[in-house]
Amino acid sequence: MRCTHICRKTLSENCLFKITNGNFTSEYKDLKSNRIVFGSAIRNFEVTKAGSPEKSSLWAIFGPAKSDFLQVAAGRFLSVPPLSRSYPQLQEDNGHNKIQFLNFRESRGIDKVHLSARYESYSYKGEAEISDDVNSVYNYITGANNYNSNSSQKDPQYVSNLLELLNLGHLSKKWINSLSNGQLRRAKLAKALINKPQLLILDDPFLGLDSDSTKLVSRSLRDISKDLSISIMLGLRVQDEVPEWIEKVAYVTHEDGIKLCGSPESVLSSVKEQIPVETLQAGKNKNKMASTEKIHNDELVNSDKVPHIEFKNASVIYRGLPILQNLNWRIPRGTHWRIFGANGTGKTTILSLITADHPQSWKSVLSDDGVLRKTGSGSNFFDINDKIGISSPELHSLVPSNKTFIQVVLNGLVKNIGNSNFMFDGSKVPLDDFAKHVLSTFNDEINANASTPFGQLSTTSQKQALFLRAVIKKPELLILDEAFSCIDDPLLLEKCHSFVEEDLRDTTVLQIAHIDWELPRCDYVIHLTGDDQRSYSLHKYV
Incomplete structure (x- = not known):
């Protein structure tokens, strides 16, 4: 054609x-x-x-x-x-x-809040309040949670039909921010359709x-x-x-x-x-074509070595329902993992425990380098996050639109501020050899966007800025939560993947993506099944 x-x-x-x-x-x-x-x-x-x-x-x-x-x-x-x-x-x-326009690239939540605020909000809501309050799914869709909206004009039969079409009827009384990604997507669609x-x-x-x-x-x-x-x-x-x-x-x-x-x-x-096919499918077959074999947790770390991170019989419960149940997972230092599972199986909960954003992070559910993380253990939120680089949808939604590309990248060098604080200037922080290597490797992309405000960047460039911010401090742990999910340039995607695989070989990497080709090559995968027992399995790529 x-x-x-x-x-x-x-x-x-x-x-x-x-x-x-x-x-x-x-x-x-x-x-x-x-x-x-x-x-x-x-x-x-x-x-x-x-x-x-x-x-x-x-x-x-x-x-x-x-x-x-x-x-x-x-x-x-x-x-x-x-x-x-x-x-x-x-x-x-x-x-x-x-006309209704919805852009699902910008953020995946309703409110622009970081994980810690989201989980604290959840933990302080009572069961009755969560199940039926002003922020219920029904009220969100009809506009009843907006005091400037006249929800009384909504046709109840039309709303009922809409909920049925989008398989939301059984969720109508749930708290909107407790929905899984797929459920929230359907709720946003319903809200967009409420005015026909x-x-x-x-x-x-x-x-x-x-x-x-x-x-x-x-x-x-x-x-x-x-x-x-x-x-x-x-x-x-x-x-x-x-x-x-x-x-x-x-x-x-x-x-x-x-x-x-x-x-x-x-x-x-x-x-x-x-x-070119190689452009369309850059990185597409890395993990998809690799076979895996099931392994036991004890096989992951030699008896004379201490895991970088370890969950031992870790359980997290919301409203009497288990999100994680008796999770035993050793993460050897320098291994690259995929955290795999359907929406709502606990992937984000695991990451929020590791980054200390979750309220239960300090309740003896995990260890860092053999030291049980608990109140009074000597570690704190800022020390933990100084060693972690992260790119995630939650962080993406928090970046001030007036910060330039290079300001976002260099902000990753600032210590003792956590990963969700974009207000500090990193331009005066001395660059070590690795930071110089990062800037040199991505010199062309940085020069093209350096002075452009974040809000004026394409989503691909925004994602790249967050990725570079995460890696520039050479973290001991790199978390890539849908870090490449919106990148439209397959060659840039391949370049970022190669950097993780080659330049961060000794860094522990945890990754989440629903599409295989969005991920750099991994060594292992933990598969969360999301059943009533919150089962999981560990696998090694061979």
Whole structure:
């Protein structure tokens, strides 16, 4: 299929959103100096009403510029010329709230709080308060937890149907911040749908979800479009699978605008022809193709060596329900681990115990270098975190938008402030040889973004800044919690992976990702099953 900028024209009476010979910018002032979003104008692109005969109501958008393109569809950026972007049917129907845009790249929680605050909040809520309070799932979806919202106008039957479609009925009274990643994703979708939009725009709706949650969210979106007559635009990565219910696909770049457009089969086939396979699949088969063998905890550390970190009969209980139960896990110094399990199996709880963010971190559930961590043991939160480098969605959501790329990176050198404090300047901290090596290795990427405020960086560059911040102090323990989940540049991803594998070979590394190819190569994996017994198993890659 030859590259083309032109999508087939559709009937205007069914058109919800249309671009005709348009480009976009953030400001009208001095267009010559302002960034134009696309190198070539978008000649023709249309989204039609759900169920229309043109079959242009269910779109997947791929490519380096997909997030910008979705923001254009949501009404952001300024169109040049002004009338090149239009919403024919939405204007006729009084388009207030008729478009809903959700970006799942920005953060995975409801509130921008660090883990310690999140767990402390949870620990101080009583059972009755957690099960049915102003912050329940139902009130979050209907807006009843917002005093500026008039939830009384919501149709109870519509809300009930929405909860059923998204498999949320049994969760309606739960505290919103107690939901798993997949459950929270569906709650956010329900909230976006409460005002009955005609066009739903979602950037990375499956990001950070395990396979089962991805399938459930995808089925929910399919049913939403069919039962509620809602058109949908999804922003996906090239490596992602396209849901079978998608009707059209567009591949978008900043240089060309819409580079490819058409049926899923034709566009994806052309993408594979034009982009080198090794680029599309950089790192994709590292751990997926490796076989594993089950091992016992006692095999991990020789009798004459002390584990870097050890959980011994560790249990964590919330509201009488076990999150971890009798966990025995020795982590030898310098080993690279994957923590694997579905959403809600305890992965984040394990990390929060290690980083001392969890309230139960000091209740003798783990040891550091053979020393049981407990109140009065001599270690403190700041000493522990000086030895840890971390990149996670929670930290990502806390970065001040005005901090520049290089300020975020160098902040990792500042001691005695913890990992969640971005306010201290690290530019005057002397650079050791390893820090110089980090800056030299990623010199091109740093120079390209050094003075750019974090809030103006692409998500890929934001992720890179957090990764460099985590490694620049040469931590004894590196935690990568979905650290590479939003990186669109496969070659940059491979570069970061190689750095972990080669330059941090002696560093203990703990990693979480739901997709194999997002991970650097690992030595071991702990598999959390999430059953009633909170079972787990240990495996070695061979």
